Amino acid sequence: MDDAHEAAHVEIRALLGEYAARMDAGDFGGVGELFARATLRNDHDPRVVIAQGASEVTEMLARTIRLYAGLPCEQHLTTNVVVQVDPDGSRATARSVYVVFMAAPGFPLQATGAGRYEDEFARDETGWYFRDRLFVRELHGDTSAHTRL
Secondary structure (H helix, E strand, O other): OOHHHHHHHHHHHHHHHHHHHHHHOOOHHHHHHHOOOOEEEEOOOOOOEEEEHHHHHHHHHHHHEOOEOOEOOEEEEEEEEEEEEOOOOOEEEEEEEEEEEEEEOOEEEEEEEEEEEEEEEEEEOOEEEEEEEEEEEEEEOOOOOOEOO
16 A cells, blocks of 8 residues: 555544544534535435535534533444545545444433444545445434434
């Protein structure tokens, strides 16, 4: 792997980590910024875009995620990351596994869900950015304290 591809792997993993950190902090606007040039989809119907761009992503999270004193009381873990960078270094994909733990008032610590992210990235003069994320939820836990829906 050459230096450019190695740097791409590091930067893309950093984006994945930043997503988890912003979600755990309840920084939905910050999450929206990460997806400013991206689409979000889920496995209910992968052809359907559920949110696109910073404002739609921010609004969707604010509308659906419960906060407790400003925090979602969650911990997102992302692991088993596999990054593939196109030969020209302008696009990449990543597949990773996630687990979300939650502990909130009246809701003991437990996993609320697990699955995988299938991400697409692109690179320009400012660096790497998300272009698309497919959420594939494979294991379902109790989300009654997590979502407003």
